[in-house]
Amino acid sequence: MPDYKFTTGKGLSEAVVRTISNKKQEPKWLLDYRLKGLEVFNSKPMPQWGADLNQINFDELTYYVDPAEKKSRTWADVPKEIKATFDKLGVPEAEKKFLAGVESQYDSEMIYGSLKNAWADKGVIFCSMDEAVKLYPELVKKYMNTVIPIGDNKFSALNSAVWSGGSFVYVPKGVKLDQPLQAYFRINTSKFGQFERTLIIAEDESMVHYTEGCTAPAYTESSLHAAVVEIFVKPHARVQYTTVQNWYKNIYNLVTKRAWVETRGEMIWTDANLGSKVTMKYPSFILAGEGARGETLSIALANTDQHQDVGSKATHLAPNTKSLIVSKSVSLGGGRSSYRGLVQINKGARGSVSKVICDALILDSRSRSDTYPKNRIWENDSRLEHEATVSKVGEEQLFYLMSRGLSEDQARAMVVNGFIEPVVKKLPLEFAVEMNRLIELEMEGSVG
Amino acid sequence: MKWQVIIPSKANYHLKIAHDQGVVILAKTGKSEIVIELNREGTRALVLGLIQSTDQDDLQLKVTTVHQAPNTHAETMIYGLICDQAQAQIKGLIQIKKQAQRVTDFLTERILLLSPNARAIAEPELEIEADEVRASHAATVSSLDKTELFYLMSRGVSAAEGERLITDGFINQVLLRIDNAKIRQQVSQYVRR
Numbered sequence: 001m002p003d004y005k006f007t008t009g010k011g012l013s014e015a016v017v018r019t020i021s022n023k024k025q026e027p028k029w030l031l032d033y034r035l036k037g038l039e040v041f042n043s044k045p046m047p048q049w050g051a052d053l054n055q056i057n058f059d060e061l062t063y064y065v066d067p068a069e070k071k072s073r074t075w076a077d078v079p080k081e082i083k084a085t086f087d088k089l090g091v092p093e094a095e096k097k098f099l100a101g102v103e104s105q106y107d108s109e110m111i112y113g114s115l116k117n118a119w120a121d122k123g124v125i126f127c128s129m130d131e132a133v134k135l136y137p138e139l140v141k142k143y144m145n146t147v148i149p150i151g152d153n154k155f156s157a158l159n160s161a162v163w164s165g166g167s168f169v170y171v172p173k174g175v176k177l178d179q180p181l182q183a184y185f186r187i188n189t190s191k192f193g194q195f196e197r198t199l200i201i202a203e204d205e206s207m208v209h210y211t212e213g214c215t216a217p218a219y220t221e222s223s224l225h226a227a228v229v230e231i232f233v234k235p236h237a238r239v240q241y242t243t244v245q246n247w248y249k250n251i252y253n254l255v256t257k258r259a260w261v262e263t264r265g266e267m268i269w270t271d272a273n274l275g276s277k278v279t280m281k282y283p284s285f286i287l288a289g290e291g292a293r294g295e296t297l298s299i300a301l302a303n304t305d306q307h308q309d310v311g312s313k314a315t316h317l318a319p320n321t322k323s324l325i326v327s328k329s330v331s332l333g334g335g336r337s338s339y340r341g342l343v344q345i346n347k348g349a350r351g352s353v354s355k356v357i358c359d360a361l362i363l364d365s366r367s368r369s370d371t372y373p374k375n376r377i378w379e380n381d382s383r384l385e386h387e388a389t390v391s392k393v394g395e396e397q398l399f400y401l402m403s404r405g406l407s408e409d410q411a412r413a414m415v416v417n418g419f420i421e422p423v424v425k426k427l428p429l430e431f432a433v434e435m436n437r438l439i440e441l442e443m444e445g446s447v448g
Numbered sequence: 449m450k451w452q453v454i455i456p457s458k459a460n461y462h463l464k465i466a467h468d469q470g471v472v473i474l475a476k477t478g479k480s481e482i483v484i485e486l487n488r489e490g491t492r493a494l495v496l497g498l499i500q501s502t503d504q505d506d507l508q509l510k511v512t513t514v515h516q517a518p519n520t521h522a523e524t525m526i527y528g529l530i531c532d533q534a535q536a537q538i539k540g541l542i543q544i545k546k547q548a549q550r551v552t553d554f555l556t557e558r559i560l561l562l563s564p565n566a567r568a569i570a571e572p573e574l575e576i577e578a579d580e581v582r583a584s585h586a587a588t589v590s591s592l593d594k595t596e597l598f599y600l601m602s603r604g605v606s607a608a609e610g611e612r613l614i615t616d617g618f619i620n621q622v623l624l625r626i627d628n629a630k631i632r633q634q635v636s637q638y639v640r641r
Contacts, residue, residue: 380562
């Protein structure tokens with residue numbers, strides 16, 4: 001058990017929120033945000049649609065822990081436990097050295113940050129949200145809680161009240177980053193909720209790809225992860241946000257992610273959900289400027305006792321906006337995966353086009369798959385296409401592969417990997433490799 | 449195949465199907481729910497919906513197909529023409545229960561918005577608890593295809609006449625699935641009245 005310098009203890013109250021803010025020496029406006037968040041959180045009922053969240057006991061959670069570890073400067077200083085996490089994910093030793101800018105979150109604080117000097121010279125800011133509040137308060141104040149207002153939903157309100165850690169990214173006008181910015185998050189004490197907050201601002205004609213991977217070491221009691229990610233894509237900018245979520249299977253992962261996309265801007269969510277007990281996550285984009293484009297590519301894998309309730313939300317506000325949502329889900333071992341999505345084409349969004357594709361695989365008779373899309377079309381000069389399929393792995397596919405000498409396990413893993421391939425190939429290389437390994441790991445012993 | 453024609457207005461229907469059956473739903477406005485339950489092994493259902501909403505119509509139609517028995521097969525086609533200031537919310541749910549193995553079900557929703565103020569909400573949903581299944585749904589919402597209209601007009605057809613030909617063809621895709629000439633005739637007369 002790691003040693004903690006400071007913790008607020010179990011339970012949530014105004015005193016806890018004030019303590020967190022005080023501990024971080026925050027300005028008054030931020031404390032006000034937090035208190036407002038707490039108020040909204042307490043006033044909103046638990047969402048009764050979607051996954052079952054009634055097992056969460058908010059009084060048993062710890063809302064803030066200050067880890068004992070100091071901020072690391074070099075790779076050599078990174079704690080062994082974190083390196084082991086990288087190893088588990090299968091990132092080769094040689095590749096680690098080349099990982100562009102690694103930001104790891106150990107409990108609520110960033111413990112390791114390296115930003116290429118070249119990027120810093122261009123004016124790119126990549127730091128923890130806590131640092132950003134101190135160093136760039138105007139930017140934080142201008143953008144935070146705007147695309148996701150405090151009252152958006154119960155869990156974004158909770159995050160607004162007790163958030164800690166997360167990343168802040170600012171890319172100045174015209175700067176194009178050709179390598180992904182990376183962040184790894186993990187949770188490591190039982191019953192410790194993690195509430196990171198991420199804010200990405202991509203100025204005109206800039207380009208950035210942000211990636212996060214989540215892993216958590218084993219422990220038994222249920223825990224909660226409620227993050228908020230806000231992204232601003234300015235005219236002609238492009239932002240891609242990649243998540244490979246592999247939380248330990250007792251975690252409630254309830255995340256609000258939304259992007260505001262201006263004229264001819266482009267937002268791409270690549271989202272893989274493999275772990276957690278329950279995930280409810282619907283990365284969304286608001287296409288606010290003419291010709292803006294949004295894309296969500298997601299993979300969900302629901303194994304025993306897991307419910308992946310994931311999807312995407314596209315809101316078309318301006319003419320000639322385009323959205324594409326591709327979702328691939330796999331249910332096995334009694335797991336349940338649900339696609340839940342919304343496409344809204346507002347009046348005036350002339351010439352807008354939206355396409356939604358949901359494919360689901362069910363691997364055994366104990367598992368379940370649902371599709372709940374909603375398509376609201378208020379502009380007649382637009383086009384929406386939606387399609388969904390549910391099927392099982394074909395006997396003839398398995399027979400063919402097994403006649404070529406593969407075991408049933410291997411054959412099944414190969415078919416599943418082939419099924420998710422269209423999304424996996426959009427992930428950065430090391431994530432794609434991890435994905436295939438994680439699928440094989442999950443599929444082990446899934447037969448019989 | 450036996451056919452049943454339903455003209456629901458603010459009424460709910462629960463059909464339990466034990467023999468192959470065709471169902472035609474002709475809807476315009478109001479809130480109604482139609483549940484089609486396949487209870488006997490080996491039965492087939494073909495569900496055809498034709499929606500014509502005009503003026504201030506506000507339609508909320510839910511069509512649910514429930515597969516309770518194994519080896520049951522269903523196909524649902526819901527085609528809608530939404531005109532004027534009408535709004536149509538069309539939910540099509542396919543439910544396949546755990547014991548209902550070897551099931552196929554396909555649902556198609558096609559909605560044409562024929563006026564700038566027409567609005568549609570399409571919600572095709574799936575709830576699948578069995579694994580030996582093939583189920584899919586597809587939905588499109590759009591205006592009249594401008595290239596099709598342009599083609600007709602380049603052949604000397606007026607815009608109004610062209611629009612009528614295209615929507616006629618749209619409705620025909622559903623009508624032609626009715627294999628009973630008398631029923632088809634009656635439905636055709638009703639929708640073109």
